[in-house]
Amino acid sequence: MLSIGDLSKRTGVKVPTIRYYEQMGLMGAAERSEGNQRRYERTDLERLAFIRHARDLGLDIPAIRDLIALSRHPEMPCVDADRIAADHLSAVREKIAKLQRLEHELERIISHCDGHSIEDCYVIRALSDHGLCDGEH
Amino acid sequence: MLSIGDLSKRTGVKVPTIRYYEQMGLMGAAERSEGNQRRYERTDLERLAFIRHARDLGLDIPAIRDLIALSRHPEMPCVDADRIAADHLSAVREKIAKLQRLEHELERIISHCDGHSIEDCYVIRALSDHGLCDGEH
DNA sequence: ATAATTCCTCTAGTGACTAGAGGTTCAAGA
DNA sequence: TCTTGAACCTCTAGTCACTAGAGGAATTAT
Structure with a gap:
């Protein structure tokens, strides 16, 4: 015990x-x-x-x-277990896709920034103005 | 107003x-x-x-x-803003990597399942026995 | 026997909201 | 001007999967 x-x-x-x-x-x-x-x-x-x-x-x-x-029901068909796993897999894939869109957007925003002053900072500007974005989030 | x-x-x-x-x-x-x-x-x-x-x-x-x-301080250098965005980007990349490992593990588990009975269900068996796994999660 | 450790239950906190109760103010039509 | 209904206010509690802590009881080691 x-x-x-x-x-x-x-x-x-x-x-x-x-x-x-x-x-x-x-x-x-x-x-x-x-x-x-x-x-x-x-x-x-x-x-x-x-x-x-x-x-x-x-x-x-x-x-x-x-x-x-x-x-607990070893004799039952396992379609339900499969479905739980498959549903989860597609949820995981969706999350990945979403995060990849974010990744690209962030990459783009950061790469456009010249690193001088806040005034010209692309990070801040992109956040202020959705029009500067690429994607459709 | x-x-x-x-x-x-x-x-x-x-x-x-x-x-x-x-x-x-x-x-x-x-x-x-x-x-x-x-x-x-x-x-x-x-x-x-x-x-x-x-x-x-x-x-x-x-x-x-x-x-x-x-x-609110347009004259300051924008390294801090850049860093916030860059830190977030690397966090996003880590999440993506983690989810991709999950994705592959789930794919593997699901693909091994013959779909007959719970008794033989690879989904259940893989969860019970970590040794059946590929990765190191 | 005593001290140190582990255990018990219960409550509250995490992040970023969302839902609801119970009550007040506003805007528009009669 | 009055009334009705919509929108507003504050406050509390719920979401998910834990985690931390209080205050006290049981177990284990010396």
Whole structure:
């Protein structure tokens, strides 16, 4: 049996975060010691690693909750799990595209600046006057 | 003189957001009518457009506050303004790189899934077992 | 036995807004 | 001039995924 601190050390997930995951229904109520402290087993370790991994991939808590629910029904087809991942992938792609537009706009603004005075600063001027922009943000 | 609603319509910034910008020190306290309602002038319209534009480019409120402060000193050199933009650009590039790593990992996970049962679902398996991953997230 | 560490719950803070309650002022038509 | 309805005011609380801290109880090590 592991304490919450042990679990934390082994997974790299901070103690308050583990409690937060429990509260959000990702971890399930842990057993308790006589003195009301959480005790975990090996399966909890795996579960937490699963959650952490999914979070690292950027999945949000409701999505992870869904994946956990699905993983409890091994006989079901996995289209739902695929869809969660695919939806997330397209969201990630959209974010990338958006950030790339920003990147280009910022590059352009910075490169036009001659570095002299604020008065002539292209950074400030471009922010003041949307007409100086390239894109359509 | 414009009411806050007029300002909102002309800039596309929602009314509560304008009040929020005032609270955050981006907008400066507006004049008030006899009945305590905010009244704006043409310069406020430009200021708000500046803020909105900077936000669209992803700059955060402290950065925008700094840029506004700088824009009030037209004779100063603009290295500071450039640096704010350049710092933001590198932050944007880091985000892009991170998201691209996610993109590839998600693509890989999804493409490996045969779409049959949860039991064999690569999405679920990859989340459970970090060893199946390519990258080092 | 005592001290140090870890644990418990609960509340509040992060950023950039957004939504709503409860009440006041304004502008336009009768 | 009066009335109605829209727009305005302030203040509080909610969003997301945590993180930090208070104040106190349990556990572990010496």
